[in-house]
Amino acid sequence: xxxxxxxxxxxxSAAALLVSLDPxxxxxxxxxxxIGFLSPLTGAAAASGRELVDGWNLYWxxxxxxxxxxxxxxxxEDDGSTPxxxxxxxxxxxxxxxxxxxxxxxxANTGLAVAEFVKGTGTPxxxxxxxxxxxxxxxxxxxxxRMPGFSSSQMTRPLADWCLKQGYRKVATIGxxxxxGHEQTGGLVQTFTEGGGSVVGQLWxxxxxxxxxxxxxxxxGMKPDVVFAVETGADSTRLLQQWxxxxxxxxxxxxxxxxxxxxxxxxxxxxxxxxxxxxxxxxAEGRDDPETRSFVQSYEKAYGKLPAIFAAEGYTGxxxxxxALKKINGKVEDTKLLLATVHxxxxxxxxxxxxxxxxxYGNPIFDIYIRRVTKRADGKLWNTVIATYPQVSQFWHxxxxxxMKQPPYSRTFxxxxx
Amino acid sequence: xxxxxxALLIAFFAFVIAVPFVLxxxxxxxxxxxxxxxxxxxxxxxxxxxxxxxPLGHGAIFGVGAYVVAYHVTVSxxxxxxxxxxxxxxxxxxxxLFGALAVRTTGxxxxxxxxxxxxxxxxxxxxxxxVTGAENGIRGVARPALISDPHIFYYFxxxxxxxxxxxxxxxxxxxxxQALRGISESSSRMxxxxxxxxxxxxxAFTLSGVFAGLAGILFVLLNNFVSPSNVSLDQxxxxxxxxxxxxAGTLWGGFVGSAVIxxxxxxxxxxxxxxSMILGLMFIVTMLFASEGLIGKAKALVGARSAGRKxx
Numbered sequence: 001x002x003x004x005x006x007x008x009x010x011x012x013s014a015a016a017l018l019v020s021l022d023p024x025x026x027x028x029x030x031x032x033x034x035i036g037f038l039s040p041l042t043g044a045a046a047a048s049g050r051e052l053v054d055g056w057n058l059y060w061x062x063x064x065x066x067x068x069x070x071x072x073x074x075x076x077e078d079d080g081s082t083p084x085x086x087x088x089x090x091x092x093x094x095x096x097x098x099x100x101x102x103x104x105x106x107x108a109n110t111g112l113a114v115a116e117f118v119k120g121t122g123t124p125x126x127x128x129x130x131x132x133x134x135x136x137x138x139x140x141x142x143x144x145x146r147m148p149g150f151s152s153s154q155m156t157r158p159l160a161d162w163c164l165k166q167g168y169r170k171v172a173t174i175g176x177x178x179x180x181g182h183e184q185t186g187g188l189v190q191t192f193t194e195g196g197g198s199v200v201g202q203l204w205x206x207x208x209x210x211x212x213x214x215x216x217x218x219x220x221g222m223k224p225d226v227v228f229a230v231e232t233g234a235d236s237t238r239l240l241q242q243w244x245x246x247x248x249x250x251x252x253x254x255x256x257x258x259x260x261x262x263x264x265x266x267x268x269x270x271x272x273x274x275x276x277x278x279x280x281x282x283x284a285e286g287r288d289d290p291e292t293r294s295f296v297q298s299y300e301k302a303y304g305k306l307p308a309i310f311a312a313e314g315y316t317g318x319x320x321x322x323x324a325l326k327k328i329n330g331k332v333e334d335t336k337l338l339l340a341t342v343h344x345x346x347x348x349x350x351x352x353x354x355x356x357x358x359x360x361y362g363n364p365i366f367d368i369y370i371r372r373v374t375k376r377a378d379g380k381l382w383n384t385v386i387a388t389y390p391q392v393s394q395f396w397h398x399x400x401x402x403x404m405k406q407p408p409y410s411r412t413f414x415x416x417x418x
Numbered sequence: 419x420x421x422x423x424x425a426l427l428i429a430f431f432a433f434v435i436a437v438p439f440v441l442x443x444x445x446x447x448x449x450x451x452x453x454x455x456x457x458x459x460x461x462x463x464x465x466x467x468x469x470x471x472x473p474l475g476h477g478a479i480f481g482v483g484a485y486v487v488a489y490h491v492t493v494s495x496x497x498x499x500x501x502x503x504x505x506x507x508x509x510x511x512x513x514x515l516f517g518a519l520a521v522r523t524t525g526x527x528x529x530x531x532x533x534x535x536x537x538x539x540x541x542x543x544x545x546x547x548x549v550t551g552a553e554n555g556i557r558g559v560a561r562p563a564l565i566s567d568p569h570i571f572y573y574f575x576x577x578x579x580x581x582x583x584x585x586x587x588x589x590x591x592x593x594x595x596q597a598l599r600g601i602s603e604s605s606s607r608m609x610x611x612x613x614x615x616x617x618x619x620x621x622a623f624t625l626s627g628v629f630a631g632l633a634g635i636l637f638v639l640l641n642n643f644v645s646p647s648n649v650s651l652d653q654x655x656x657x658x659x660x661x662x663x664x665x666a667g668t669l670w671g672g673f674v675g676s677a678v679i680x681x682x683x684x685x686x687x688x689x690x691x692x693x694s695m696i697l698g699l700m701f702i703v704t705m706l707f708a709s710e711g712l713i714g715k716a717k718a719l720v721g722a723r724s725a726g727r728k729x730x
Binding site: 041042077078080082083084087088089091092095096108109112113115116117119120132134139177178179180182410411412 | 442443444445447448451544545547548551552553554555557558641642643645646647648652684687691693694
């Protein structure tokens, strides 16, 4: 390459760089409503991230992208499943692309990074998935809300109550050894032991455990009435498969967190492996309800598969935000008004259930379902509802102030009542 | 040619200094990040490029600096300035330990040993919930009031990084640096010449760790947030890739590598979600056609041209 050519290329690319980095002009009110949507499209949570985006897109395809005469523009960015990239992308969306609202992220650490960033900018940030307890508890940020995400321990408490009602008194737990696993298990064992149950053993395994035999082998010796498992992704698949191949299925009742029997997992499993497993979630694709049914049908038509929880959360996130924006006539620039509206409104109907609303800490109160994996008429596995706990808050039956005095759940603090 | 190069360099430095005035907020943050990660890459280059020992655990040292500041500021409620000093000291101690254990090995063994050392730190950060916040990390690390403004923080980073870069440059061009180069070429010959090879390498490792820790500290002040991904293998490989891309042994290559990676990943990801694939392809192309790195290749090209002129 000769020098002239080199300089030409260098100058050209430098110019291209400057042009592309140039921020879009700040838009006057009346321009489009700009929403930045972050989702892991690469990395560990990529598969779930895809479904989150699909669900979100499905809502806007159905509802149209006009609110109060303003166009709704969604800019989708990959958060790479890591906090540093999530933070970088959030910065770009807010500082360069001037989005009015941020939505998204799945993994707790990515959500926490973005939350920390918007604490400084004041940008409203709505999380359809991120579950880290403290975000809407001890370390709350006013402009950060879960919509319609849940806090980790909120989800498992109704399951503990259900287990007690089945007459189970001794529980063994197995879970991924990180904060999300600790929090979900903590919610369960605290409620379970306060209701008179006891914990006969807790097993923690690292992410991506390929062989569960060292853990599953210990369980029969503990003689539990019921086992609770919190798994995500490939760990869920392997746990359920090995649970069946070791012959534990059918002998010891297995209950799980929402992700373990999520549609994204059980659509690849056989009935022998998954049928009959109990789980808890704020969404059940097999729930007999017109709103859920129509969502499931249209999702299945659009993407050729039954929706995972992430899809339902993406869809409902769109629905909830759109509802709020309609109420304030599209005045998205008025951050205070938007946040207050989101806070006070009740989403009457959604694929998740009826009457979704925020508690005082920016975390939704919704119906939580105890689900069982069953076969649909065409042979596909899905989750159907066997019990409903209406209007469950993240604080269960505790007083928020009292509850937040206890430390966050961890491997060492599980809230077990002796 | 020389004149032109000089003019280009001056123009570049003028640009670097003028960044807060000419670039909007977001690119300015990217520039800050590029400077910080450039320093991190440069610290790795002391070992990888000069001493011929490629470390794969520097992410851990980088992260330890960040964690100490974060813990000191948020949990103990101390001043960030003191936290920075503590962070550097801790990084130095960790690096000295890493070094003392690893310097007797070379090549792939050195790589694997430092990788293992890094994983230990990662494991601690990932598991020690009460101190590190585990997976969730530590957030809310506020910058001291003096440097809280993003423009001032940019200059603070620029100044710190330039001073650190100058120190590294001095170090590498000192007799000590020559000894490191000697060890890289033949450690047995250096031993017969009377050099204490393990000690020299341990010192180099520790000094390199001080700068890696400093970069980590600046990074946590930029992001106000630290999590186990900052001490992970990814962080170590990212730094190493920046060194290799820019040119190992060139010192400044680290900055070129970090700027190229940060700018490209941001530009490309705006157009396609397959951006990490494009970056991967770029690494492969660089390795195939410019294995000496971008700076190395540029030097070779310039050298070849002026050599060609002289003969004509």
